[in-house]
Amino acid sequence: MDRPSPQAKRPISPVLAGPYGHPFHPILVTVPIGAWVGSLVFDIASYVVDDPDFLSRGAMWLIAIGVIGALVAAVVGFLDLLVIPAGSRAFRVGLIHMTLNLLVTAGYVAGFLWRQSDGPSGSVPAGQLALSAAGLAVLGISGFLGGKLAYHYGVRVADEATQAEGFTPYRRGSSGRTGG
Template sequence: MPSELQQRAKQPVSATLAGPYGHPFHPILVTVPIGAWVGSFVFDIASHVVDDPDFLARGSMWLIAVGVIGALVAALVGFLDLLAIPTGTRAFRVGLVHMTLNLLVTAAYAGNLLWRRAGDGPSGSVDTGQLVLSAVSLAVLGVSGYLGGKLAYHFGVRVADQATQAEGFTPAHQQRPGRRAG
């Protein structure tokens, strides 16, 4: 049986903004910056192996911009999830580190974007320094993602309790009339 503190961390602060019980919005929103930033890194590397790298350098810059915007939206919703975690707990401390790392990564990508836009914008292969900054940012993002997974899968933050989860494992012939599976 989950403690009162555990149960509180499973409930949304605002179902409208953070997602209803058992369906948080933060995990789906983080796919935008992750995908955009991984894509930009692929473009960065590819810009060093093609004859005409300009379009890849510009595409990477745009992907970084999409990632920064997506990260800010995900951060707002993630902050609401953090507010659901009782302070003074290990889960809250992990949540603070997760948030801090994500904000640092977002700031690094915002700086990378400004660096790429400097002067006449990107042309030629992506600068080695910009590529290294992206690689380091992705590595830190991976650590932060691990911590986010720990929050959800180890501590059960914003995850439905076991009784609710058990509904998904009830054979169809044992379900109550009027309830559909799904």
């Protein structure tokens, strides 16, 4: 039986990727996810208001914010991928996760450029709305794989001995630290 790699739990650079047991990638992905979900909400809302231009424009800029956030998260995620042993199942899942995220980001870049060329003029066209919805669907699949990396394979998650510290009884007057 194969054992988890302790190498995959340690960051390649704690300053860039986050310290042991507290990676930056999961926190950074909230920016593109939130921005892209918000853009889809604005897209849909553009069909139910009298003056949809502000929503169409807002969705376009939320897409741009999401792309910038995705690029930052991708750099940090790539650093996390580098600590996974090549040829392992976790590495393969990491490559698929990265590829899907890059495809989604490319789709949103294309969507931004498409919207930029059209300019806001009423409700978001159905094709642009469909592209955003498809992007979020693929992002959901990729997020599932990211969860598998962390929760199933334990990539960049503290080992069980470190995790057990959180379940020791708290003693009043102690700092809660165990010397490490």
